[in-house]
Amino acid sequence: MGFRLFPEQASTISFEVDHLLYFLLAVAIFFTVLIFCAIIFFSIRYRRRSDRELPHAVHGGLPLEIAWSVIPFGLTMVMFTWGASVFFKESRPPDNAMQIYVVAKQWMWKLQHIEGQREINELHIPVGRPVRLTMTSEDVIHSFFVPAFRTKQDVLPGRYTTTWFQAVKPGKYHLFCAEYCGTKHSGMIGWIYAMEPRDYEAWLSGGRAMGSLAENGEKLFDDLACGNCHKPDGSGRCPNLVGLYGKNVQLASGAVVKADEAYIRESILQPTAKIVAGYQPLMPTFQGLVTEEGVLQLVEYIKSLGEKPGVPEGSGVTPALNREVPNTQATRPSNATSTPRNR
Numbered sequence: 001m002g003f004r005l006f007p008e009q010a011s012t013i014s015f016e017v018d019h020l021l022y023f024l025l026a027v028a029i030f031f032t033v034l035i036f037c038a039i040i041f042f043s044i045r046y047r048r049r050s051d052r053e054l055p056h057a058v059h060g061g062l063p064l065e066i067a068w069s070v071i072p073f074g075l076t077m078v079m080f081t082w083g084a085s086v087f088f089k090e091s092r093p094p095d096n097a098m099q100i101y102v103v104a105k106q107w108m109w110k111l112q113h114i115e116g117q118r119e120i121n122e123l124h125i126p127v128g129r130p131v132r133l134t135m136t137s138e139d140v141i142h143s144f145f146v147p148a149f150r151t152k153q154d155v156l157p158g159r160y161t162t163t164w165f166q167a168v169k170p171g172k173y174h175l176f177c178a179e180y181c182g183t184k185h186s187g188m189i190g191w192i193y194a195m196e197p198r199d200y201e202a203w204l205s206g207g208r209a210m211g212s213l214a215e216n217g218e219k220l221f222d223d224l225a226c227g228n229c230h231k232p233d234g235s236g237r238c239p240n241l242v243g244l245y246g247k248n249v250q251l252a253s254g255a256v257v258k259a260d261e262a263y264i265r266e267s268i269l270q271p272t273a274k275i276v277a278g279y280q281p282l283m284p285t286f287q288g289l290v291t292e293e294g295v296l297q298l299v300e301y302i303k304s305l306g307e308k309p310g311v312p313e314g315s316g317v318t319p320a321l322n323r324e325v326p327n328t329q330a331t332r333p334s335n336a337t338s339t340p341r342n343r
């Protein structure tokens with residue numbers, strides 16, 4: 001492979017990131033050249049010609065001052081709005097994205113498909129389909145970096161971060177860890193294999209024996225006896241989990257949170273952090289009893305409980321999970337005063 005100035009453009013966002021970069025480079029180069037030329041020109045044009053020469057004082061110049069205020073302001077606003085729009089696009093996975101889970105540790109990447117396939121330092125994905133990554137770390141901070149996709153996202157212990165990409169052409173692309181994480185940080189590398197959809201389906205069907213994430217999660221749910229309290233008919237001492245995923249949950253504190261992956265993870269590992277309204281803080285912590293991969297299996301299992309077709313919005317859900325809450329509040333879970341009840 002020959003030398004290239006920029007990495008290959010292999011994802012939908014890579015073109016937009018590069019266009020923005022070219023624009024920033026062009027602006028920077030234009031003004032650098034302009035300033036250096038002006039310095040050279042003025043130092044010659046207005047050089048001191050004799051010892052007795054006195055320069056005449058200049059008292060402002062309104063058109064000039066307006067120009068050097070308005071032009072940079074306009075340029076920085078273009079950079080800001082353009083950059084923000086690319087950032088928003090890059091940080092919001094489309095709804096139809098397929099889900100991949102990533103667990104980082106010193107010094108490897110563990111990747112899981114919801115169908116059950118597990119990979120180490122390799123990830124197979126189909127071309128032309130958005131892929132959403134939900135990532136966490138078992139130890140220190142790592143960073144998931146695929147230059148060809150222009151994707152880089154920190155992977156943090158104790159919480160989930162997400163990113164997404166959509167490959168545009170089949171190929172084999174470098175995966176790096178981009179956050180110094182210890183002795184073998186430089187060896188924490190891998191490959192992304194972007195495949196034609198039918199090749200991907202063939203690859204995927206090669207390893208179904210292990211059971212899907214949700215199936216393994218159901219086993220774990222039974223092993224941990226979660227069902228003793230979380231009864232599917234809502235009669236248990238703890239909230240019914242059927243249909244929970246994606247809903248807004250009314251908490252005892254008055255706040256409303258959206259039941260996403262991070263909420264479910266926290267509820268397993270720190271059950272007392274967010275108590276659902278109408279329930280007692282009975283649940284023990286499962287911190288140390290369940291691995292991050294086990295938590296992901298449980299999350300997928302709970303998500304799968306919400307996919308029952310034909311269940312209308314809100315039915316079959318405990319009253320505590322079924323309050324009428326405007327959807328817009330869900331994005332600010334910590335803002336306890338934003339619920340309608342407290343207004």
Ligand code: CUA
Pocket residue numbers: 105107141142143177178179180181182185186188
């Ligand atoms: Cu993991 Cu650097």
